[in-house]
Amino acid sequence: MELSWTTFVLEIINFLVLVxxxxxxxxxxxxxxxARRQAGIEKRLSDAEALHADAEKLQIQYEGRLADWEQERQQARESLARExxxxxxRKMEELQTALKQEREKARVAESHRQADALRKIEESALRQGARFAxxxxxxxxxxxxxxxxxELLITELSRLTAEQIAALRNNYGNAxxxxxxxxxxxxxxxxxxRLEQALASITTPSISVQFEQNSELIAGVKITIGPWALAANIRDELKGFMELAHNE
Amino acid sequence: MDSANVLIEPVFALGPIVITNTVVTTWVIMAAIALLSWLISHRLRTEPGPLQTAIEGIVATIEEAIVEVAPQYARNILPFIGSLWIFLVIANLSGLIPGVHSPTRDLSATAALAILVFLSTHWFGIRILGLKRYLRHYLTPSPILLPFHLISEVTRTVALAVRLFGNMMSLEMAALLILLVAGFLAPVPILMLHIIEALVQAYIFGMLALIYVVGGIQSQQHQQQEQGDLHA
Incomplete structure (x- = not known):
C-alpha cells in the first residue's frame, strides 16, 4: 500500500482528459x-395544444352556427306553420264555399228532378186518366x-157577342x-x-152545311168552316185535356 | 505478504516515470470510453436506436441525480460527476476480467480521484460564488468551527480515497485468496459480490463527491438565504 506519485499525477491527468x-x-x-427531442416534443405539444385550441374554437363556432341554424329552422318552421x-x-273557406255552391246546385237539381218527376207523374196520371176517361x-x-x-154547342154559339163573331169571320177569311x-x-x-140556324147566325146564311158521321168522335160534333174547326166532341176534348197536361 | 505490492506492477518506464498496470488499465478504459463516445456522438439520431437509448438513459439518469441535489448547477457539475460515475463503474468492474486489475485497487488512483474531488469542490465553489464568498463558508456558522472545517476537508478526502481503495482491493484479495485456497469455481459468489460492490462503491464515491461539491456551493447560499429571511 504505497503511494506512487507518478501514478497519482498520471491518474489526475488521465481523469481530467477523460472528463x-x-x-x-x-x-x-x-x-x-x-434537448432537441424535448424541443420537438414540446413543439408538437404546443402545436397539438394550438390545434386543440383551434378545434375548441371551431367547435364553439360550429355550436354557435348550429344554434343559429336551429333558431332559423325554428323560425322557418313557425313561418311555415303560419303559412x-x-x-x-283559405282552402277550408274555399271548400266551404264550393260545398255550399255544390249543395245549392244539388238542391236545385233535386228540386228540378222532383219537379220533373212530379210532372211526369202528373202527365202519367193525366194520360192514365184520359185513357180511363x-x-x-x-x-x-x-x-x-x-x-x-x-145543345151545349148551340147555346154557346148563340151567346157569342158581335165582336166574337167578327173575329170568327176574320179567322176563316173568305166565305x-x-x-x-x-x-x-x-x-x-x-x-x-138548329145547328144550321146557329151556324148561319155566325156565318153567311148562304153557305151550305154538310153532315157526316164519324164514330171516332165518341160523342158530339166537329164543325169545320174553311180552315177553322170547332170541336164539341169527347175525343177532341180528351185530346185537348191531354195536350193541356203535356203543355203544363 | 504485501498484497498491494504484489498486485501493482510497473509495466514500463519512461526515464524516471514508471508506468504501472494501473495507469495502463486506466488508459485502456479511457480509450474504450473515448472510442465509444466518439462513435455514439457521430451516430446520434433524433429517433434513437437501442444503444443510443441506453446511452441517453445513462446520461439522463446522471443528470437527474445531480438535478435532485443541485438543480441550478447541474450543467456545471455534470461533466465531472458523470465522468466519475462512468469511470468508476468501468474501472471497478474491470477487475472481473481475468488478468486485469481494477485501477481503483491502487491507492494512488483513488487518491488522485479524491484529490480531484477536493480540488473540484473549491474550484466550483470559487467559480460560482467567488473567492470571498466561498471562503466565508469556513467561518460559518461560527469562526470557531474553522479548524473542524479544515480537518473535515482533509479527512473526507482521505476517507474517499481509502474507502474506495480498501473495498476494491479487499474484494480482489478475497477472490484471489479463495481461488488459491478453494479452487477454480469457488470465487464465483465473491465475484458476484464484486459486481454489486463495484457499483455501490462507484455510486457512493460519485454521490459523496457531488454532495461535497454542492455543499461547498450551497452552504454559503443557504446561509445568505436564511439571513435574507431574517431581515425580511
Missing part, C-alpha cells in the same frame, strides 16, 4: 439530442151525350163553299136544323 473527452463527445452531443294555417283556412166514355157515351153536347159537320151518331133533323 474533457466525455464532455466533448458524450454529454454535449447527447444532451443536445435530448300552412293561413292556406288551410176515354174508355169509360166510349162505353158510357151515346146519342144522349151527343144531344147534350149539341167557304160549305160547312162540314161531323157527328159520332146520326143527328136528328131537329138537331140538324
Amino acid at each position: 474533457w473527452i466525455l464532455k466533448r463527445f458524450l454529454y454535449k452531443p447527447v444532451l443536445k439530442v435530448i 300552412l294555417d293561413t292556406e288551410r283556412t 176515354t174508355r169509360l166514355l166510349e162505353q158510357a157515351s151515346g146519342p144522349d151525350t151527343e144531344a147534350r153536347l149539341v 167557304p163553299e160549305s160547312i162540314e159537320v161531323i157527328s159520332a151518331f146520326p143527328l136528328s133533323d131537329d138537331q140538324c136544323h
Whole structure:
C-alpha cells in the first residue's frame, strides 16, 4: 500500500482528459439530442395544444352556427306553420264555399228532378186518366151525350157577342163553299136544323152545311168552316185535356 | 505478504516515470470510453436506436441525480460527476476480467480521484460564488468551527480515497485468496459480490463527491438565504 506519485499525477491527468473527452463527445452531443427531442416534443405539444385550441374554437363556432341554424329552422318552421294555417283556412273557406255552391246546385237539381218527376207523374196520371176517361166514355157515351153536347154547342154559339163573331169571320177569311159537320151518331133533323140556324147566325146564311158521321168522335160534333174547326166532341176534348197536361 | 505490492506492477518506464498496470488499465478504459463516445456522438439520431437509448438513459439518469441535489448547477457539475460515475463503474468492474486489475485497487488512483474531488469542490465553489464568498463558508456558522472545517476537508478526502481503495482491493484479495485456497469455481459468489460492490462503491464515491461539491456551493447560499429571511 504505497503511494506512487507518478501514478497519482498520471491518474489526475488521465481523469481530467477523460472528463474533457466525455464532455466533448458524450454529454454535449447527447444532451443536445435530448434537448432537441424535448424541443420537438414540446413543439408538437404546443402545436397539438394550438390545434386543440383551434378545434375548441371551431367547435364553439360550429355550436354557435348550429344554434343559429336551429333558431332559423325554428323560425322557418313557425313561418311555415303560419303559412300552412293561413292556406288551410283559405282552402277550408274555399271548400266551404264550393260545398255550399255544390249543395245549392244539388238542391236545385233535386228540386228540378222532383219537379220533373212530379210532372211526369202528373202527365202519367193525366194520360192514365184520359185513357180511363176515354174508355169509360166510349162505353158510357151515346146519342144522349151527343144531344147534350149539341145543345151545349148551340147555346154557346148563340151567346157569342158581335165582336166574337167578327173575329170568327176574320179567322176563316173568305166565305167557304160549305160547312162540314161531323157527328159520332146520326143527328136528328131537329138537331140538324138548329145547328144550321146557329151556324148561319155566325156565318153567311148562304153557305151550305154538310153532315157526316164519324164514330171516332165518341160523342158530339166537329164543325169545320174553311180552315177553322170547332170541336164539341169527347175525343177532341180528351185530346185537348191531354195536350193541356203535356203543355203544363 | 504485501498484497498491494504484489498486485501493482510497473509495466514500463519512461526515464524516471514508471508506468504501472494501473495507469495502463486506466488508459485502456479511457480509450474504450473515448472510442465509444466518439462513435455514439457521430451516430446520434433524433429517433434513437437501442444503444443510443441506453446511452441517453445513462446520461439522463446522471443528470437527474445531480438535478435532485443541485438543480441550478447541474450543467456545471455534470461533466465531472458523470465522468466519475462512468469511470468508476468501468474501472471497478474491470477487475472481473481475468488478468486485469481494477485501477481503483491502487491507492494512488483513488487518491488522485479524491484529490480531484477536493480540488473540484473549491474550484466550483470559487467559480460560482467567488473567492470571498466561498471562503466565508469556513467561518460559518461560527469562526470557531474553522479548524473542524479544515480537518473535515482533509479527512473526507482521505476517507474517499481509502474507502474506495480498501473495498476494491479487499474484494480482489478475497477472490484471489479463495481461488488459491478453494479452487477454480469457488470465487464465483465473491465475484458476484464484486459486481454489486463495484457499483455501490462507484455510486457512493460519485454521490459523496457531488454532495461535497454542492455543499461547498450551497452552504454559503443557504446561509445568505436564511439571513435574507431574517431581515425580511
